[in-house]
Amino acid sequence: MSTPVIQTHQLCKSFGSFQAVHNLNLTVKAGHIYGFLGPNGAGKSTTIRMLLGLIRPTAGHIEIFGTSLQSNRIPILRQIGSMVEAPSYYGHLTANENLQVSCKLLGLPQTEIDRVLEIVRLISSRHKLVKAFSLGMKQRLGIAQALLGSPKLLILDEPTNGLDPAGIHEIRALIQRLPQESDITILLSSHLLSEMELMASDLGIIHQGRLIFQGSIQSLRDKGKSELRLKAYPSEKATRLLEEIGLRTWLRNDQIILQNQQIDPASINQFLIHHHIEVSHLSQYHDSLEDIFLTLTGKEPQP
Numbered sequence: 109m110s111t112p113v114i115q116t117h118q119l120c121k122s123f124g125s126f127q128a129v130h131n132l133n134l135t136v137k138a139g140h141i142y143g144f145l146g147p148n149g150a151g152k153s154t155t156i157r158m159l160l161g162l163i164r165p166t167a168g169h170i171e172i173f174g175t176s177l178q179s180n181r182i183p184i185l186r187q188i189g190s191m192v193e194a195p196s197y198y199g200h201l202t203a204n205e206n207l208q209v210s211c212k213l214l215g216l217p218q219t220e221i222d223r224v225l226e227i228v229r230l231i232s233s234r235h236k237l238v239k240a241f242s243l244g245m246k247q248r249l250g251i252a253q254a255l256l257g258s259p260k261l262l263i264l265d266e267p268t269n270g271l272d273p274a275g276i277h278e279i280r281a282l283i284q285r286l287p288q289e290s291d292i293t294i295l296l297s298s299h300l301l302s303e304m305e306l307m308a309s310d311l312g313i314i315h316q317g318r319l320i321f322q323g324s325i326q327s328l329r330d331k332g333k334s335e336l337r338l339k340a341y342p343s344e345k346a347t348r349l350l351e352e353i354g355l356r357t358w359l360r361n362d363q364i365i366l367q368n369q370q371i372d373p374a375s376i377n378q379f380l381i382h383h384h385i386e387v388s389h390l391s392q393y394h395d396s397l398e399d400i401f402l403t404l405t406g407k408e409p410q411p
């Protein structure tokens with residue numbers, strides 16, 4: 109397996125006596141879109157600020173591109189593009205002029221401007237004043253700025269915050285095509301699971317400063333409960349027959365429940381009918397990702 113782009117080891121951050129981040133072991137794989145998810149105040153921004161060398165960890169350490177951030181700060185940061193707060197611009201300048209300023213500050217050639225404006229699809233608005241941009245366009249310009257110098261890693265803190273559905277769609281489409289088009293790894297934070305589900309390949313869920321899940325979206329889905337719900341008459345006989353073939357059953361209201369068992373609903377139906385049981389209802393239920401997320405973060409999903 110190739111070296112992870114980001115690997116944190118027992119990363120901690122305290123502010124006075126308050127521990128905002130506890131023993132975080134993040135693993136972000138090359139070429140992946142890693143969704144860093146957590147409710148407000150969970151510790152996402154604090155972690156991102158440590159990854160960008162903006163604040164020092166209280167304990168633990170960070171490896172980026174396989175080397176220690178502490179001892180290789182400058183060369184590592186040169187290869188990271190980021191947008192951590194609402195991007196700031198000169199509203200009275202055009203998109204092009206804003207990027208010219210950034211290129212000068214970073215010592216980059218002006219040819220970079222067209223390249224990044226093409227990527228974020230703002231090339232036709234390059235001579236427009238930024239104060240006339242929509243919020244979505246401003247966010248895309250922020251991502252363009254972060255892409256100057258062809259970084260290998262892009263870190264975006266809540267990139268869709270405050271955007272309307274059309275703006276969210278534009279940013280999502282942009283983020284999804286970046287790893288292939290620009291050979292880049294992306295870590296982005298959000299408090300919205302629905303958004304992460306559509307954008308990220310891997311998830312890290314942080315809650316009260318602790319990483320409570322890390323893995324693929326599918327492995328999160330697999331944590332959910334699944335049930336087969338039946339209405340069958342006479343129900344005592346149906347329950348006995350199902351137990352006799354080794355299935356565990358529960359009764360909920362007038363339904364027979366079979367939980368998390370590898371069973372084929374069609375075979376169960378056939379089996380019961382064969383034993384002269386009348387099946388009036390049979391349905392399959394799976395926890396949604398939202399339910400799983402709420403359970404993990406200690407909030408009971410609504411039935």
Ligand SMILES: Nc1ncnc2c1ncn2[C@@H]1O[C@H](COP(=O)(O)OP(=O)(O)OP(=O)(O)O)[C@@H](O)[C@H]1O
Nearest residue numbers: 123126128146147148149150151152153154155299
């Ligand atoms: N400089 C600071 N001094 C004291 N406490 C801080 C400081 N920065 C963050 N915190 C606290 O650390 C906790 C984590 O904050 P953080 O901003 O990392 O959360 P977050 O997950 O990014 O939340 P949000 O989605 O609201 O931005 C919060 O309780 C916050 O109040």
